[in-house]
Amino acid sequence: MTLVHGGQLQQVALQYARPIVEWLDLSTGISPSSYPIPSIPTPVWQQLPQPSQSLVKAAKLYYATTNIVATSGSQAVIKQLPTVFKQHVAEQTTVWLPQIGYKEHERAWREQGFTIQQYTHLPTSAQLTAHCIVVVINPNNPTGELFSRNTLLALLDNIQMLKGWLILDEAFMDVVEPSQSIIAHTDNPHLLVLRSVGKFFGLAGIRLGFLSAHQQWLQALETLSSPWEVNGPAQYITEKALMDTQWQQQQLLSLTALSAALELLLMTTFDCPVAGSALFKSIRLDNAPAVYALLCQQGIYVRLCDEQNALRFGIPDQNGLAKLTKVLQLLPK
Ligand SMILES: Cc1ncc(COP(=O)(O)O)c(C=O)c1O
Incomplete structure (x- = not known):
């Protein structure tokens, strides 16, 4: 489909x-203006891309988090997460998804056989069950609904008590002032946060995004990835963009x-x-x-x-x- x-x-x-x-x-x-593409050194085109330590350093600073990896777009993570979770939870696990919102989340969880529950308002603690997974797009695309940090941290507390997981898609968070991001909390293994460089930086074509999560999730995702997934020029450009305050x-x-x-x-x-x-x-x-x-x-x-x-x-x-x-x-x- x-x-x-x-x-x-x-x-x-x-x-x-x-x-x-x-x-x-x-x-x-996607922003109508994009980060100006710098001149890219020839070796960056020639060599097989390695995970760039300097890009990760720039991402840690820009996103204000300690656990983060570059991926070939946040969409790639959306597609892979259900497979990662399948190794950790039973398929009957309920995945809560916004009724209106970027539909690739729902498609990915459905494809892996998870039970889907749609919400129009965030699920309450009475509705949540053990080992549940709650996906929140913040701010939501296309409704623009924005949940505050406090609301999401309270939801995270509830989910954590149930040994579940909060998956937060912050693809459009860069333009929210003051930021309501809770990416700084991803040392908590019950929280995973996705970020995109496609939207705010206007660089959707280079296919680069980030996952911020506890090391156990970053490693699990890595085992599913093939080598050289995030191309070298994209890493080079993104590093410059993230540093250019x-x-x-x-x-x-x-x-x-x-x-x-x-x-x-x-x-x-x-x-x-x-x-x-x-x-x-x-x-x-x-x-x-x-x-x-x-x-x-x-x-x-x-x-x-x-x-x-x-x-x-x-x-x-x-x-x-x-x-x-x-x-x-x-x-x-
Ligand atoms: C809410 C949301 N998350 C994630 C994505 C994927 O973006 P990208 O893979 O370019 O990071 C999109 C794309 O439109 C989106 O709307």
């Missing part, structure tokens, strides 16, 4: 018979301003609440599929959410915002 996530511009461009260059692609939560501050300011402009535009156009984060904005619309199609006809590709009742807009740059403003004015009132 192929899940639709946005980012499938080639297919959509064909469907609407419009050349790719004419599209404004707002279908993902000046660029990060600028990026945060720029995303905050652009996302506020998008929010205002959506609010005034659709006259409805706008949810999301500084990397995407979502609106609930009864006629979401029709608006999605109208936008596509004008060369604007957004994400029609799985439930067909909401649209998610990636953050446009200034030119994109001007184009979107024009097109939204054409929508029938």
